Amino acid sequence: MSIDDFRDTAPAFLPEDFFVGRLEGWAVFESLVGGLQKRASISATGTLDRDTGAVTFVETYEFDDGHSDTLHWTIRKIGAGRYSGLENRLEGEAKGEQAGCAFHWKYTRDTPQADGSSTKLNFDDWFYPSTSGLAWYVVVRGAPAFRSARLTQEDMTGLTAAAADRSMPRRRHRRGIRCRMLRP
Numbered sequence: 001m002s003i004d005d006f007r008d009t010a011p012a013f014l015p016e017d018f019f020v021g022r023l024e025g026w027a028v029f030e031s032l033v034g035g036l037q038k039r040a041s042i043s044a045t046g047t048l049d050r051d052t053g054a055v056t057f058v059e060t061y062e063f064d065d066g067h068s069d070t071l072h073w074t075i076r077k078i079g080a081g082r083y084s085g086l087e088n089r090l091e092g093e094a095k096g097e098q099a100g101c102a103f104h105w106k107y108t109r110d111t112p113q114a115d116g117s118s119t120k121l122n123f124d125d126w127f128y129p130s131t132s133g134l135a136w137y138v139v140v141r142g143a144p145a146f147r148s149a150r151l152t153q154e155d156m157t158g159l160t161a162a163a164a165d166r167s168m169p170r171r172r173h174r175r176g177i178r179c180r181m182l183r184p
Helices: none
Strands: 021-031 036-048 055-063 068-079 082-086 094-099 102-112 118-129 135-142 175-182
Touching: 068 094, 068 102, 082 102
Parallel strands: none
Antiparallel strands: 021 036, 021 175, 036 055, 055 068, 068 082, 082 094, 094 102, 102 118, 118 135, 135 175
């Protein structure tokens, strides 16, 4: 799937609009070989610096196993449909592409775990809006030594689902995350 597949779709998903204000959501972490791994609630707040155009976005995941993870993002538009992002646990910077109703966000992050350890993971996020203000946020992540799995879109007006690219072998450590975020 390519961001170009979404050029003529609507409504537009603009990160500089969606990530500003208060958002709430929930996530389900699933193994791509089957099974629920954990759940999380998400709370987030974003502000836009009108002078620089940068979005400061803070999102907190509260996991059902008792641990939490807070991300402190700075997101900048760097060109037509192109974005970059910084966060304190990233390896390098996040890179984003937007076209029509889709926003594609990729990065590698050292992610804290419940036992106090951390795991460096690749993230390959796709965001899609709905007309109700709800955004579907679908992620596939895996260890950085392996290529991230790709996502496919099943229904733009309802559910979206993550599926492994059929050309790559499935690996047990790769997980899918399905999230919904909305304005309270």
